[in-house]
Amino acid sequence: MNTVPLSPESRIKAVQNSAIARKERALLREQISKGQLSIFAAITDPRESIQRMRVVDLLSSVPGIGLSRAQAILERSGISLTRKIGGLGKHQIRALRNEPTLNKVNPPMGRLIVISGPGGVGKSTIASALRQDPRFWVSVSATTRPPRAGEREGVDYFFISEVEFDRMIQGSAFLEWAEFAGARYGTPKSGVQEGRELGRHVLLEIEIEGAKQVAAADPSALLVFIAPPSWEELELRLTARGTDSAERRAARLALARAELAAAADFQHVLVNSQVDEVIAELVSLATSPQGGQTTPRS
Ligand code: 5GP
Numbered sequence: 001m002n003t004v005p006l007s008p009e010s011r012i013k014a015v016q017n018s019a020i021a022r023k024e025r026a027l028l029r030e031q032i033s034k035g036q037l038s039i040f041a042a043i044t045d046p047r048e049s050i051q052r053m054r055v056v057d058l059l060s061s062v063p064g065i066g067l068s069r070a071q072a073i074l075e076r077s078g079i080s081l082t083r084k085i086g087g088l089g090k091h092q093i094r095a096l097r098n099e100p101t102l103n104k105v106n107p108p109m110g111r112l113i114v115i116s117g118p119g120g121v122g123k124s125t126i127a128s129a130l131r132q133d134p135r136f137w138v139s140v141s142a143t144t145r146p147p148r149a150g151e152r153e154g155v156d157y158f159f160i161s162e163v164e165f166d167r168m169i170q171g172s173a174f175l176e177w178a179e180f181a182g183a184r185y186g187t188p189k190s191g192v193q194e195g196r197e198l199g200r201h202v203l204l205e206i207e208i209e210g211a212k213q214v215a216a217a218d219p220s221a222l223l224v225f226i227a228p229p230s231w232e233e234l235e236l237r238l239t240a241r242g243t244d245s246a247e248r249r250a251a252r253l254a255l256a257r258a259e260l261a262a263a264a265d266f267q268h269v270l271v272n273s274q275v276d277e278v279i280a281e282l283v284s285l286a287t288s289p290q291g292g293q294t295t296p297r298s
Helices: 010-031 039-043 055-059 069-076 090-097 123-131 162-170 191-198 208-217 231-240 246-265 274-288
Strands: 114-117 137-138 174-180 183-188 201-205 222-227 267-270
Touching: 010 039, 039 055, 039 246, 055 267, 069 114, 114 208, 114 274, 123 137, 123 201, 123 274, 162 174, 162 183, 174 208, 183 208, 191 201, 191 231, 201 208, 208 222, 208 246, 208 274, 222 246, 222 274, 231 246
Parallel strands: 114 201, 114 222, 137 201, 222 267
Antiparallel strands: 174 183
């Protein structure tokens, strides 16, 4: 049999990927062992690293459940010892939900965190980074704008028609929605509550009008404005994007100016000079008991 050997580059990439996967699994197990996350947050975690984790390893991370108890639960639930999370069937998940020891773990409700700020300020980079963190769940919005190159359905957005958007409004399916640069964007309610009940901090990356609606509907939401280091820097980032027509870019610049003026309405303003620092600050705001309880900036 002929096997094609991996190129050195592919081998390095494979080693790097498995190191990232190990780290993601370790972080998730740590959160579960501290009682900060329910195992059902892991079961609904779409990341491949988590879906490939063995159920027995997940259960034995729960406080008070060692390997032998985990094995007993698996046996009662009709789940084999080698079963991976991604291979769990509906009935097996239901059996786990009926296990009293697993449901005793009642993580504190996750926070609702809104990040807003002008286009080009780096909100999506921040959201992508937090998507890798099991403590967070990043909401996927619905939009009527067409997908940009490289954007994926259900990952970046749910790309829907105007008619479907109208239907969702009529069915009260949105937590908030707004119009932006000629298209409509909305946060589907589904997922937000469930994510928070599982102990995850739910992150919405939305524009200002939507942020205001969330604040009005849920005063406990943590509102964070992401600001650019300067207007010049923002202009540079917006024009360097090159994915929009000149007309749309001009509209975005005008909107960005108006959006910058809204920073004062937010509880927290984080200047995105270093994306890693902004992410660390967001994690600290979300996880601190005082997060979101500060008085609004005047
Ligand atoms: P873009 O078209 O560049 O992906 O997004 C345009 C703007 O819409 C950004 O400011 C983004 O944060 C915002 N946005 C994305 N999803 C939503 C949403 O569900 N609701 C609201 N209100 N704004 C959104």
